[in-house]
Amino acid sequence: MIEFPQKGIRNEDIINQLNAMKSMDADWKNARIFSLVFNAGNEVKEFAEKAFNTFINENSLSPFTFPSLLRMENEVVAMMINLLGGNADTVGNMTTGGTESLMSAVKAARDYARENKPEITDPQLVMPLSAHPSINKAAHYLGIKTVIVPTDNCSVVKPDDIRASLNKNTIMLIASAPSYPHGIIDPIKEIAGIAAENNIWFHVDACVGGMVLPFLKNAGYHVPDFDLRIPGVWSISADIHKYGYSPKGASIILYRDDNLRKYQMFAYTEWPGGIYATTSVAGSRSGGPISASWGLIKYLGFEGYMRLADTAMKAVKLLQSGINSIPGLHVIGNPVSTIFAIGSDSYNIYAIGDMMKSRGWYLDSQQKPPSLHMTIMPEHIKIVENFIKDLREVTSKVAGLKEGEMGGDAALYEIINSVPDKRESTALAIQFLNDMYKVGK
Numbered sequence: 001m002i003e004f005p006q007k008g009i010r011n012e013d014i015i016n017q018l019n020a021m022k023s024m025d026a027d028w029k030n031a032r033i034f035s036l037v038f039n040a041g042n043e044v045k046e047f048a049e050k051a052f053n054t055f056i057n058e059n060s061l062s063p064f065t066f067p068s069l070l071r072m073e074n075e076v077v078a079m080m081i082n083l084l085g086g087n088a089d090t091v092g093n094m095t096t097g098g099t100e101s102l103m104s105a106v107k108a109a110r111d112y113a114r115e116n117k118p119e120i121t122d123p124q125l126v127m128p129l130s131a132h133p134s135i136n137k138a139a140h141y142l143g144i145k146t147v148i149v150p151t152d153n154c155s156v157v158k159p160d161d162i163r164a165s166l167n168k169n170t171i172m173l174i175a176s177a178p179s180y181p182h183g184i185i186d187p188i189k190e191i192a193g194i195a196a197e198n199n200i201w202f203h204v205d206a207c208v209g210g211m212v213l214p215f216l217k218n219a220g221y222h223v224p225d226f227d228l229r230i231p232g233v234w235s236i237s238a239d240i241h242k243y244g245y246s247p248k249g250a251s252i253i254l255y256r257d258d259n260l261r262k263y264q265m266f267a268y269t270e271w272p273g274g275i276y277a278t279t280s281v282a283g284s285r286s287g288g289p290i291s292a293s294w295g296l297i298k299y300l301g302f303e304g305y306m307r308l309a310d311t312a313m314k315a316v317k318l319l320q321s322g323i324n325s326i327p328g329l330h331v332i333g334n335p336v337s338t339i340f341a342i343g344s345d346s347y348n349i350y351a352i353g354d355m356m357k358s359r360g361w362y363l364d365s366q367q368k369p370p371s372l373h374m375t376i377m378p379e380h381i382k383i384v385e386n387f388i389k390d391l392r393e394v395t396s397k398v399a400g401l402k403e404g405e406m407g408g409d410a411a412l413y414e415i416i417n418s419v420p421d422k423r424e425s426t427a428l429a430i431q432f433l434n435d436m437y438k439v440g441k
């Protein structure tokens with residue numbers, strides 16, 4: 001057992017220990033990872049840290065005590081409304097991340113349905129399989145059933161399949177721009193049409209795309225409409241802590257108007273501690289993500305973000321042609337943004353990921369189909385050649401291995417997918433978490 005320390009140690013030793021632990025982690029600063037930390041280089045990072053630290057201790061729970069945070073949150077939302085095609089009626093809030101933005105949107109849709117469609121007693125939410133699991137989590141927390149629409153191997157959901165999944169209990173449709181696993185933009189316009197015909201709440205999850213697609217479009221890449229410019233879109237989420245390059249804790253949720261947003265809010269007026277009212281799930285929130293977001297949008301501006309998106313896209317094109325030139329490997333589907341996945345018809349792709357890891361490249365394993373995830377950031381432009389060289393070598397090594405010698409996550413996915421009852425595979429994953437979050441394991 002580790003004891004709570006009796007005496008404090010007031011010297012640099014602790015910071016040295018922290019840095020020593022950090023040195024064991026994945027090397028994101030040298031663009032060795034393809035998820036989790038959005039890296040636009042040192043200059044942007046140092047500015048973001050300064051802007052973050054300016055309000056690191058302030059608490060945006062009370063806009064009366066810290067009016068500066070209220071002002072900055074409203075201004076960030078206003079700038080994002082402008083970016084994502086909103087108008088004078090559009091409103092929104094900052095949240096601590098994509099998960100909270102989606103939780104807020106699903107809660108709003110649920111409470112909207114409770115008030116406006118009281119005949120619905122078994123609320124359901126329709127979404128493609130490729131949509132983000134934070135939506136499943138929100139539905140689970142909020143007591144809503146999910147109806148998952150299958151996505152084929154290219155992960156493009158068919159609008160007719162969406163239509164066929166609706167019933168009298170459907171309260172909400174969600175689609176992604178783009179989806180996280182393969183970077184594929186769902187047919188937003190068509191789905192918005194289906195939602196409008198049936199008077200159903202339609203949320204666009206642009207958590208990862210909201211701060212890159214508008215800039216790619218302006219840089220001349222083909223990007224279909226995905227945002228509030230499409231009339232059937234009732235709400236949209238975008239994470240500033242992804243391609244907005246803020247440190248973690250920053251996202252936005254926008255609604256067509258106040259009448260939709262009001263269902264997101266919570267208020268309790270009887271508390272002895274005062275009237276308690278919050279916009280989203282979190283209570284106390286650091287001001288850091290708000291000041292960092294506000295600062296970064298002003299620091300980079302449309303042109304700065306466009307330059308970064310263009311650089312990331314150049315890396316994407318080089319990486320994709322490099323990958324497609326390696327026999328047996330291919331880019332999955334037809335991604336149009338800065339996210340894609342590597343698949344293989346010939347080799348165990350998980351073994352390739354495993355061997356890349358031993359060379360210091362961290363690629364997350366994905367399933368359905370088996371693939372390796374690539375979220376590309378501007379800093380990846382520096383590693384294209386080395387990465388492709390290693391990937392080529394690793395692929396030819398894996399080609400020479402026998403099934404038993406491969407390792408990687410293949411066995412894990414085999415176990416999970418061989419369990420017929422999803423409750424059982426869910427229990428396995430939860431058991432894994434229970435075991436992992438213990439000292440000494």
Ligand SMILES: *Cc1c(COP(=O)(O)O)cnc(C)c1O
Nearest residue numbers: 097098099132134180205207208
């Ligand atoms: C990242 C992501 C989310 C969840 O966001 P968090 O910030 O991790 O909570 C939701 N949807 C999509 C498409 C995402 O990429």
